[in-house]
Every structure is written in C-alpha cells, then in structure tokens.
Amino acid sequence: MQKEIAMFDVQKVREDFPILKRTVNGKPLVYFDNAATSQTPQVVIDAIVDYYSSYNANIHRGVHTLSQEATDAYEIARKKVQQHFNAKHSYEIILTSGTTHSINIIATGFTNLLTKGDEIIVSALEHHSNIVPWQMLCERTGAILKVIPMNEEGELVMSVYDELLTERTKLVFTNHISNALGTINPIEEIIEKAHKVGAAVLIDGAQSCPHIKPDVQELDVDFYVASAHKLCGPTGVGMLYGKEEWLEKLPPYQGGGEMIDQVTFEKTTYAGLPHKFEAGTPNICGGIAFGVALDYMNSIGFDNIAAYENDLLEYGTQKLLEVEGLKIYGTSKNKTSVISFNIENIHPYDIGTIVDKLGIAVRTGHHCAQPIMDFYKIPGTVRASFSFYNTKEEIDALVAAVQKAKTMLS
Ligand SMILES: *Cc1c(COP(=O)(O)O)cnc(C)c1O
Numbered sequence: 001m002q003k004e005i006a007m008f009d010v011q012k013v014r015e016d017f018p019i020l021k022r023t024v025n026g027k028p029l030v031y032f033d034n035a036a037t038s039q040t041p042q043v044v045i046d047a048i049v050d051y052y053s054s055y056n057a058n059i060h061r062g063v064h065t066l067s068q069e070a071t072d073a074y075e076i077a078r079k080k081v082q083q084h085f086n087a088k089h090s091y092e093i094i095l096t097s098g099t100t101h102s103i104n105i106i107a108t109g110f111t112n113l114l115t116k117g118d119e120i121i122v123s124a125l126e127h128h129s130n131i132v133p134w135q136m137l138c139e140r141t142g143a144i145l146k147v148i149p150m151n152e153e154g155e156l157v158m159s160v161y162d163e164l165l166t167e168r169t170k171l172v173f174t175n176h177i178s179n180a181l182g183t184i185n186p187i188e189e190i191i192e193k194a195h196k197v198g199a200a201v202l203i204d205g206a207q208s209c210p211h212i213k214p215d216v217q218e219l220d221v222d223f224y225v226a227s228a229h230k231l232c233g234p235t236g237v238g239m240l241y242g243k244e245e246w247l248e249k250l251p252p253y254q255g256g257g258e259m260i261d262q263v264t265f266e267k268t269t270y271a272g273l274p275h276k277f278e279a280g281t282p283n284i285c286g287g288i289a290f291g292v293a294l295d296y297m298n299s300i301g302f303d304n305i306a307a308y309e310n311d312l313l314e315y316g317t318q319k320l321l322e323v324e325g326l327k328i329y330g331t332s333k334n335k336t337s338v339i340s341f342n343i344e345n346i347h348p349y350d351i352g353t354i355v356d357k358l359g360i361a362v363r364t365g366h367h368c369a370q371p372i373m374d375f376y377k378i379p380g381t382v383r384a385s386f387s388f389y390n391t392k393e394e395i396d397a398l399v400a401a402v403q404k405a406k407t408m409l410s
Contacts, residue, residue: 007301007304008300008301008304008308008388010308010388010389010391013300013388013389014389014391016041016042016043016296016389017039017040017041017042017389018042018045019031019039019040020039020389023359024356024359024361025356025357025358025359026359027358027359027360028359029359029361030359030360030361030390030394030397030398031361031387031390032360032361032362032384032385032386032390032394032398033361033362033363033383033385034210034230034385034386034387034390035179035182035207035230035338035363035367035383035385036230036363036385037229037230037235038210038229038230038231038232038387039232039387039389040232040233040234040293041232041293041296043292043295043296044232044233044234044289044292044293044296047288047289047292048234048285048289051070051073051284051285051288051289052285055069055070055073056070056285057069057070058070058281058284059071059074059281059282059284060258060275070284073288074095074282074284074287074288075090076288076291077095077287077288077290077291077292078090078093078095078274078287078291079291080290080291080294080295081093081095081239081290081291081294084213084294084298085214085215085216085224085239085241086214086215086216086217086218087216087217087241088217088244089244090274091244091272091273091274092241092242092243092244092247092273092274093239093240093241093274094239094240094241094242094247094273094274094277094278095237095238095239095274095278095282095283095287095290096225096237096238096239096240096277097236097237097238097283098227098228098229098235098236098237098238099129099204099205099206099225099226099227099238100129101238101240102223102225102226102238102239102240103129103130103133103173103202103204103225104133104253105240105250105253105277106202106223106225106240106242106250107133107134107136107137108133108137108253109250109251109253110137110141110170110171110250111137111140111141112251113170113249113250114137114141114142114143114170114171115141115142115143116141116142116143117142117143117144117168118141118142118143118144118168118169118170119143119144119145119146119164119166119168119169119170120134120137120138120143120144120145120146120169120170120171120172120173121145121146121147121148121161121164121165121169121171121172121173121194121199122134122145122146122147122148122172122173122174123147123148123150123156123173123174123175123185124147124148124149124150124156124371124372124375125150125154125156125174125175125178125180125181125183125185125369125372126173126174126175126204126369126371127175127179127180127204127206127207127367127368127369128368128369128370129204129368130173130174130175130204131371134171134173143170146164146169148160148161148164148174150372150375152331153183153330153331153332154178154181154182154183154329154330154331154332154335154372155183155332155334156174156183156185156186158186158189161190161193162193165193165194165196165197165199166197167197167198169194169197169198169199170199170200171199171200171201171202172190172191172194172199172200172201172202173201173202173203173204174187174190174203174204175203175204175205175206175207175208176203176204176205176207176208176212176214177205177207177208177211177212177335177336178207178330178338178369178372179206179207179338179367179368179369180329180330180338180340180366180367180368180369180372180373180381180383181329181330181332181335181338181340181372182313182330182332182335182336182337182338182339182340182385183330183332183334183335184208184332184334184335184336186334187203187219187221188219191203191219191220191221192220195220200222200223200246201221201222201223202221202222202223202224202225203219203221203223203224203225204225205224205225205226206225206226206227206230206238207230207336208226208336209226209230209231210230210231210232210297210305210387211302211305211306211309211336211337212302212306213298213302216241221241222242222243222246223240223241223242223243223246224240224241225238225239225240225241226238226239228286228289228290228293231290231293231294231297232293232296232297233286233289233290233292233293233294234283234285234286234289234290234293235286236283236286237283237286237287237289237290238290239290240277244273247273247274247276247277248273252270252276252277252279253277253279254279254280255268255279256279256280257279257280257281258271258275258278258279258280258281258282259271259275259276259277259278259279300388304388305388308388309336309337309386309387309388310337312337312386312390312391312392312395313335313336313337313339313386315392315395316337316339316384316386316395316398317339319395319396319399320339320341320384320398320399320402322399323343323399323402323403323406324406325343325344325345325406326341326342326343326344326402327341327342327343327344328340328341329341329342329372329376329378329381337385337386337387338383338384338385338386339383339384339385339386340367340381340382340383341381341382341383341384342378342381342382343402343405343406343410345410346405346406346409346410347379348364348365348379348380348381348382349364349365349380350405350409351364351382351402351405351406351409352364352382354401354404354405354408354409355382355398355401355402355405358397358401358404359397360394360397360398360401362382362383362384362398363382363383363385364380364381364382364383365380365381366379366380367380367381367383382402384398
C-alpha cells in the first residue's frame with residue numbers, strides 16, 4: 001500500500017458535494033455506501049440543470065439549433081469517455097444505461113457465436129449482473145459455465161484458472177474489483193492467458209473505475225464496462241467499450257430508431273458504430289453529465305484518489321479490528337477501500353440499522369454477490385466503502401457507532 005499523502009485538500013473537496021452538508025437522524029451524514037453509488041458534485045448537478053434549462057432536445061435527428069447543441073454535447077461526452085478509457089476510436093464507446101445493460105448487450109450478442117459444448121469462464125467474485133446474463137446465454141446455446149474459485153482471503157485461485165482454460169473456452173468474464181470484498185483481480189494475467197487460447201475477455205469495471213483509470217488498449221481487453229453513478233455521475237447511464245472488430249461482429253441488441261441505416265418492410269440495414277447499439281432516445285442529459293463527472297474526477301487525479309483512499313483503508317481496517325469479535329472478509333493485499341465485516345453473533349442488518357440511527361450510511365446484505373456469502377457461510381456482511389471525500393474523523397464515528405451497536409445487541 002502506498003504511504004504518500006494525497007495532493008488535495010479533502011475539506012475543500014467536500015465543499016463540492018452539497019449532500020455532505022445534510023444531517024440524518026439529527027447527526028451529520030457519514031456516507032460510506034460509495035460502492036453502491038457515489039455522491040454527486042455541484043458541477044455535475046449544474047450540467048444536468050443546464051441541459052434541461054437551456055438546450056433540452058432530441059439528438060442526431062433535428063436540424064434545429066437546440067438539437068444540434070444537444071447532439072454536439074452528447075458526442076463531446078462520448079469523446080471524453082473515449083479519452084478517459086484510452087479507446088482507439090470514439091465509435092468503440094457505446095453509451096448505455098449502465099454496467100448491467102452493457103453486459104447484456106454482449107451476452108445477447110454472443111448467442112449466435114457459441115455452440116453446444118463451448119465454455120465460458122466467470123470468477124467466483126462476480127456481481128449477480130455478471131453471473132445471470134451468462135447463465136441465460138448458456139441456456140440459449142448449450143455452452144457450459146465454469147467458475148474460477150476464490151480462497152479465504154477473497155482472491156481468485158489462479159492455478160485453477162490455468163486448468164479451466166482450453167481451446168473450448170470462448171469467453172472469460174470477471175470484474176476488475178469485487179464490489180463485495182474490494183479485491184483487485186489480476187486482470188492483466190487473466191486477459192493474456194485467455195487470449196492465448198483464443199477467448200474474448202470482458203472486464204466489469206463498475207467497481208474499479210472510481211479508483212483506477214483503466215487503459216483499454218494497454219490492457220488489450222476485448223470489452224470493458226462501467227456505470228457513471230459510481231463515478232460521481234448520474235444513475236441510468238454507463239459505457240461499453242468494445243474492440244472495433246468485435247463490435248462489428250456482434251448483432252444489434254435492440255431494434256428501433258437511431259440504430260438503422262435504411263428501413264423497408266423487406267429489409268432493414270443497420271447503422272454503423274456506435275449507433276448500431278444505441279436504439280431509441282438515450283439518456284442524453286445523463287451522457288453529458290457523465291462526461292462532466294469524468295472531468296471532475298480527473299481534475300482531482302486518480303493517483304491522488306488512490307493514495308488517499310489507501311490511507312483511509314489502512315486506517316479503517318486497523319480501527320475496526322480494534323472492535324472485539326469483528327471479522328473482516330476480503331483480506332487480500334490487493335484491495336481498494338471496501339471493508340466488509342461482521343461481528344460475532346450479530347446479524348449485519350441489525351448493525352446497519354443502529355449505525356443509520358447515528359447518521360452513518362453503510363450497506364448490509366449480500367451485495368448482489370450471494371456466491372461469495374455462501375463461500376464464507378454467512379448471510380451477508382456490513383460493508384463500509386470509502387471515497388476520496390471521506391475522512392478519518394468519519395471512520396472514527398463509524399467505529400464508535402459499531403461499538404455502540406455491539407453493546408446494545410450483545
Ligand atoms: C454496481 C455493479 C454492477 C452493476 O451496475 P449497475 O449500474 O447497477 O448496472 C455490476 N458489477 C459490479 C462489480 C458492480 O459493482
């Protein structure tokens with residue numbers, strides 16, 4: 001873990017987020033549910049208000065000024081996403097409604113590319129949105145789903161991955177960072193080995209993008225997906241990066257307006273990339289605000305964010321472990337600022353309820369990752385996930401609240 005202290009003033013950063021000024025149950029809000037959704041800075045809120053106040057119009061269709069302004073702003077946003085992820089071409093960026101939508105575009109698109117007996121590998125650390133679409137794909141095609149197992153630390157067992165990879169492997173899917181445990185998966189190695197057997201790789205970056213700036217060309221990944229709402233952007237918008245040759249090969253996901261070239265009742269020809277995958281009116285305002293959110297995060301700097309959050313992670317881990325009977329799940333050396341924990345003989349839901357009374361927002365439950373909970377034989381965990389706008393004082397408040405919950409419940 002890096003020791004260096006971030007080059008930004010956290011109190012100043014907090015001023016950018018109006019919600020951090022509110023109280024909950026009479027206490028100052030402590031927001032530790034960043035792995036579920038991040039908070040929204042004023043610049044992003046302003047972009048949303050500005051869109052609806054001054055140039056709300058449908059895109060790519062009208063010749064009128066408002067429509068052209070909206071189209072330009074939307075396409076600038078696509079370019080910002082392209083630059084952020086370092087895609088070769090802006091048409092390799094599909095703007096979607098989020099990670100789940102992006103994954104479903106690929107899972108559906110592969111239906112005609114797989115045959116019975118082909119194999120798909122997923123990791124044991126997946127979010128449900130990265131399990132269910134592949135199970136559905138297997139049902140449609142007769143392909144077989146294989147799983148890279150995890151160990152006690154919450155890491156993937158890579159020696160088993162080596163054994164699972166064969167010439168029958170057509171697709172490999174894993175998240176970059178586990179939302180339930182915070183483990184950073186060795187995606188470089190996963191991608192390289194999959195390519196050796198000719199398999200395509202999709203990386204779910206929903207949980208990594210708030211902490212790491214990925215370079216899709218350097219990773220040589222085939223598909224990369226993320227959601228804006230975990231990156232200081234609005235809900236209902238996200239991205240799908242695909243290598244041009246893959247996106248050309250895959251069929252459209254939905255039929256409708258925007259995605260066509262010529263339509264007659266005999267035959268329709270499809271529009272080129274990226275429009276082939278963008279049927280219907282998209283979340284125009286959301287796309288524009290996504291671009292602004294990326295600008296905002298880049299202005300703080302991802303190296304600064306990583307250094308600061310690592311410091312919070314180290315501090316939070318140490319302080320929480322001082323609570324007697326507290327166990328942390330996910331203890332890999334390679335992890336981000338997510339702490340999943342339980343206290344002996346206390347249900348996570350009860351802890352979540354009591355700390356909420358003290359103004360602290362944590363997530364309790366299975367975090368859309370039931371297989372991980374089954375591995376540890378627990379119903380769920382309490383998950384505190386830190387962002388660059390959180391502070392050590394807030395962690396102290398959490399630890400005090402957890403101590404109080406423990407006293408009340410045991
Ligand atoms: C949040 C999350 C998703 C789902 O994202 P949506 O925005 O709900 O579509 C998928 N995978 C991981 C790892 C996540 O953290």
